Amino acid sequence: MNSTATPLKLRRAIRSGEHTGNTSGMAAGFVQCNVVILPAENAGDFLRFCQLNPKPCPVIAVGDAGAAALPELGDIDIRTDVPRYRVFRQGKMTEEVTDITALWRDDLVSFALGCSFSFEEALLADGLEVRNVTQGLNVPMYQTDIDCAEAGPFSGKMVVSMRPFNASDAIRAIQICTGFPAVHGAPIHLGDPRLIGIEDLERPDYGDAVPINETEIPLFWACGVTPQVALTAARLPFAITHSPGCMLITDVRNSQLAVL
Incomplete structure (x- = not known):
């Protein structure tokens, strides 16, 4: 389309x-x-x-x-x-x-x-590359070891989406996304994925893997697939x-x- x-x-x-x-x-x-x-x-x-x-x-x-x-x-x-x-x-x-x-x-x-996907547009408008868009792929998503707050039968681990940037672009991406709290806001983590329970970025739980250059930092945003984990728990x-x-x-x- x-x-x-x-x-x-x-x-x-x-x-x-x-x-x-x-x-x-x-x-x-x-x-x-x-x-x-x-x-x-x-x-x-x-x-x-x-x-x-x-x-x-x-x-x-x-x-x-x-x-x-x-x-x-x-x-x-x-x-x-x-x-x-x-x-x-x-x-x-x-x-x-x-x-x-x-x-x-x-x-x-x-x-x-x-x-x-809403803040991706803001990143692109600022001249930043969004790798999954460039590659024509679904964004990679991973289940973390971060616990969500429970409510009734709903609980579970947070899912995150990942986009890689070089250091200066990563700082700019954080600044831009902070202005969009209604669409996940700023990243919840950057850098070593193992610190949030992700062992292999080449094997996302949802979506498609994207290439990450040696000089790039992975940024992780809270993801709206999280409710699917909560539904499983409920x-x-x-x-x-x-x-x-x-x-x-x-x-x-x-x-x-x-x-x-």
Whole structure:
């Protein structure tokens, strides 16, 4: 898909099944969101989990029970407008699908959470290279040994995304991302990945590995795949998320989330 296409045009392509892959680099200027959909009886605890863990789980919007629309984010049908979904049953991911209309229930609540693809645009606009965008890859994501704060049945280790930079660019990247707290903000770690429980950067838990030059420093941002770890721990009978890298594209502009 053309990276300059409007959010509406991209959502229509996703809704029709024309695009079912990752959305990195698409919809320049507009917010993309991680998605979590779960029963209303669990929504309060999950919202509390997000509030206690705002770096990996920044809440952008919450839908009404049974509502497929998120009107504050655009003309959206959450059942069809994510390129690929993951279905969880009893805490285990059982399938990936491109449409959840047949799975929809009147008690389901949709959460849209901030995504690092938004701050990637700010980095690119400042002239910094974002390696996964340059390479046309999904960003590499890793499970760490950092504990999230618990809320009800939700707990687990934080997931991070990684982007490498040389030292001067790393400092600039931190400065830029600090101005976007609604989309994970500044990195939570830089340098030796073993200090946060990551043994091998060439083997991400999600996404694709990217080359790292000898003079570069890996920077790690809290990642919106973290709720998928929490869902596994919670063992809910039923829940749905986006597939990592396959985001909900909204009509909200990235500039609306900047605090600087």
